[in-house]
Amino acid sequence: MRLLLVEDNVPLADELIASLQRQGYAVDWLADGRDAVYQGQSEPYDLIILDLGLPGLPGLEVLTQWRAAALAIPVLILTARGSWAERIEGLKAGADDYLTKPFHPEELQLRIQALLRRARGLANQPRLEAAGLHLDEGRQCVVREGVDVQLTAAEFRLLRYFMLHPQQVLSKSHLAEHLYDGETERDSNVLEVHVNHLRRKLGRSVIETRRGQGYVYAGSSNG
Amino acid sequence: MKSIQARLSLGLVAVLVVVGVAVAQVTLWLFEAGLQRYLEAGLRKESENLLVALVRGPNGLQLDERRISAAYQRPFSGYYFRIDFEQGTWRSRSLWDLDMPKLARPGLEDGHELGPEGQQLLAYRGDYRRLGQDISISVAQDYSPVREGFRRLQQIGLGMGVLALLLILVLQRITVTRSLRPLERARQQIAQLQQGQRSQLDAQVPSELQPLVDQVNHLLAHTEDSLRRSRNALGNLGHALKTPLAVLLSLASSERLRDLPEVQVQLREQLEQIQQRLARELNRARLAGDALPGAQFDCDAELPGLLSTLGMIHGEGLLLARDVPPGLLLPWDREDLLELLGNLLDNACKWADSEVRLGIEATAEGYRLWVDDDGPGIPGEAREQVLERGSRLDEQVDGHGLGLGIVRDIVEAWEGRITLLESPLGGLRVSIELPRKGR
Numbered sequence: 001m002r003l004l005l006v007e008d009n010v011p012l013a014d015e016l017i018a019s020l021q022r023q024g025y026a027v028d029w030l031a032d033g034r035d036a037v038y039q040g041q042s043e044p045y046d047l048i049i050l051d052l053g054l055p056g057l058p059g060l061e062v063l064t065q066w067r068a069a070a071l072a073i074p075v076l077i078l079t080a081r082g083s084w085a086e087r088i089e090g091l092k093a094g095a096d097d098y099l100t101k102p103f104h105p106e107e108l109q110l111r112i113q114a115l116l117r118r119a120r121g122l123a124n125q126p127r128l129e130a131a132g133l134h135l136d137e138g139r140q141c142v143v144r145e146g147v148d149v150q151l152t153a154a155e156f157r158l159l160r161y162f163m164l165h166p167q168q169v170l171s172k173s174h175l176a177e178h179l180y181d182g183e184t185e186r187d188s189n190v191l192e193v194h195v196n197h198l199r200r201k202l203g204r205s206v207i208e209t210r211r212g213q214g215y216v217y218a219g220s221s222n223g
Numbered sequence: 224m225k226s227i228q229a230r231l232s233l234g235l236v237a238v239l240v241v242v243g244v245a246v247a248q249v250t251l252w253l254f255e256a257g258l259q260r261y262l263e264a265g266l267r268k269e270s271e272n273l274l275v276a277l278v279r280g281p282n283g284l285q286l287d288e289r290r291i292s293a294a295y296q297r298p299f300s301g302y303y304f305r306i307d308f309e310q311g312t313w314r315s316r317s318l319w320d321l322d323m324p325k326l327a328r329p330g331l332e333d334g335h336e337l338g339p340e341g342q343q344l345l346a347y348r349g350d351y352r353r354l355g356q357d358i359s360i361s362v363a364q365d366y367s368p369v370r371e372g373f374r375r376l377q378q379i380g381l382g383m384g385v386l387a388l389l390l391i392l393v394l395q396r397i398t399v400t401r402s403l404r405p406l407e408r409a410r411q412q413i414a415q416l417q418q419g420q421r422s423q424l425d426a427q428v429p430s431e432l433q434p435l436v437d438q439v440n441h442l443l444a445h446t447e448d449s450l451r452r453s454r455n456a457l458g459n460l461g462h463a464l465k466t467p468l469a470v471l472l473s474l475a476s477s478e479r480l481r482d483l484p485e486v487q488v489q490l491r492e493q494l495e496q497i498q499q500r501l502a503r504e505l506n507r508a509r510l511a512g513d514a515l516p517g518a519q520f521d522c523d524a525e526l527p528g529l530l531s532t533l534g535m536i537h538g539e540g541l542l543l544a545r546d547v548p549p550g551l552l553l554p555w556d557r558e559d560l561l562e563l564l565g566n567l568l569d570n571a572c573k574w575a576d577s578e579v580r581l582g583i584e585a586t587a588e589g590y591r592l593w594v595d596d597d598g599p600g601i602p603g604e605a606r607e608q609v610l611e612r613g614s615r616l617d618e619q620v621d622g623h624g625l626g627l628g629i630v631r632d633i634v635e636a637w638e639g640r641i642t643l644l645e646s647p648l649g650g651l652r653v654s655i656e657l658p659r660k661g662r
Contacts, residue, residue, distance in 0.1 A: 022478070097536065102465050102471070
């Protein structure tokens with residue numbers, strides 16, 4: 001999962017990036033509204049966290065421009081302006097959720113998980129479930145037939161992306177774009193290694209290879 | 224303060240009475256003076272006739288009976304004379320047994336009372352010299368009918384004066400009402416302003432009212448502007464404080480403090496207190512309260528946005544219904560009301576199982592707002608406490624606590640009343656009664 005964080009307060013951004021990366025998200029960070037308008041549209045993000053008080057261009061204006069350009073990525077607004085009048089304005093401008101500062105890091109984590117699931121049409125699930133596997137996002141492990149299977153951070157990230165996109169053909173470059181932030185070296189061999197690790201832990205049939213196209217998550221039900 | 228209408232009427236009546244009485248009196252006096260001059264000429268002629276009737280007889284002077292008018296013969300006829308000369312006094316027969324005193328000096332004189340009928344006499348004395356004697360002839364005429372006539376004239380005049388006064392008052396009332404209509408319109412507009420039915424006074428007014436209306440409009444704009452600026456400043460302050468707070472909260476729960484759990488707990492508790500206090504006070508400071516007389520809240524325009532926002536926050540599974548008459552306008556600031564309803568509904572949504580209902584209705588005293596949920600509710604004895612303490616019944620879900628505190632601040636600023644009841648849906652009903660403004 002690759003997120004864009006648009007936040008002009010550096011200490012807060014540092015904290016958020018650290019916390020989000022611990023949760024297995026690839027995070028790109030921008031502090032200026034004008035940059036955000038461009039980069040939000042040019043990079044394939046899965047979710048955007050947007051502060052409203054931004055230098056360059058106000059957050060609401062950024063959001064309005066994105067929605068005008070038919071950008072459908074879920075946007076979570078993060079703001080110190082918590083009045084209901086402002087919340088309504090934010091959601092009318094096209095936000096998908098609204099979190100007021102100060103907030104508990106767990107609250108943000110839950111909102112992000114819920115938004116990502118909702119964007120995939122998997123609303124109101126406390127845990128991520130797909131084709132026989134349960135992913136516990138808090139503990140970063142997977143449950144198969146009632147048995148916990150521990151995952152490394154990289155495996156967790158990869159599996160989560162697969163489980164949020166079941167039965168879809170995902171190319172290596174697509175996976176790389178959504179699993180790594182803009183500054184990481186993208187090496188498709190590393191992806192192959194992680195896919196193999198997952199197969200070893202969860203069974204060969206969990207992820208099928210479509211030659212020349214990419215991978216498809218099949219889960220353990222038919223395996 | 225008396226009304227302008229009453230003042231004008233009173234002033235007009237006073238002026239009309241003083242001027243009317245003075246003019247009528249002077250007119251009567253002038254008229255009477257003219258009449259007396261005319262009658263004086265007649266009386267002089269009469270005295271001359273009597274003088275001519277004096278003839279020399281065998282016993283000295285003699286009055287030729289044939290030459291004097293018959294009216295002097297009939298008793299109390301109203302025409303009298305008295306002739307004084309050296310040998311004695313002659314009185315006309317009409318005087319009968321009464322005495323008409325000799326006038327003190329020649330010329331006209333009025334005001335003598337005579338006889339049983341109280342006749343008022345207008346008398347004239349002429350002094351002549353004839354047949355070698357000084358003769359003083361006094362002639363008198365009954366003046367009562369004239370006096371009577373004048374009195375009647377006075378009464379008629381008074382009656383007509385009163386009638387005219389009434390007519391003038393009625394006409395004046397109409398004129399004044401008509402010319403004060405802009406004032407009345409301004410008064411009604413100010414009432415509408417307080418009811419929230421308009422936000423500005425009509426600027427199309429007579430030049431006398433223009434400065435007043437302009438000033439009121441200016442003040443309204445100024446109040447609105449300073450409210451917006453202070454809200455903006457508070458927003459900035461909130462932003463400046465809340466972002467560092469968010470950093471601290473994030474730090475407090477970070478990995479780096481894992482080895483110091485006590486410090487972590489302390490930090491989180493203190494930060495939470497700061498956060499609650501900050502949110503509460505900033506919200507309180509943002510309240511417009513009664514500062515804006517022209518404020519209004521259009522339920523039809525605002526509620527759908529609010530409900531869909533809540534629906535988005537709390538998930539699609541919750542049924543959010545409203546029971547609000549169409550076209551209802553509430554006379555309070557939009558942001559204040561959104562804050563009130565947002566917090567109430569948010570609170571209800573946090574506790575509800577599946578349904579939250581909002582109701583608003585206009586009552587005789589003002590407006591009633593209520594929010595129902597089908598959650599667990601609050602037992603009767605605990606409800607008082609929730610309200611009394613600004614409510615921190617549940618500190619874990621920062622809903623009932625903080626939300627209701629803000630709601631209570633707003634309701635207090637509007638001099639309303641908040642009660643917690645049992646909802647027909649099974650959970651809690653928060654009912655708020657707000658008095659109408661501008662009373």
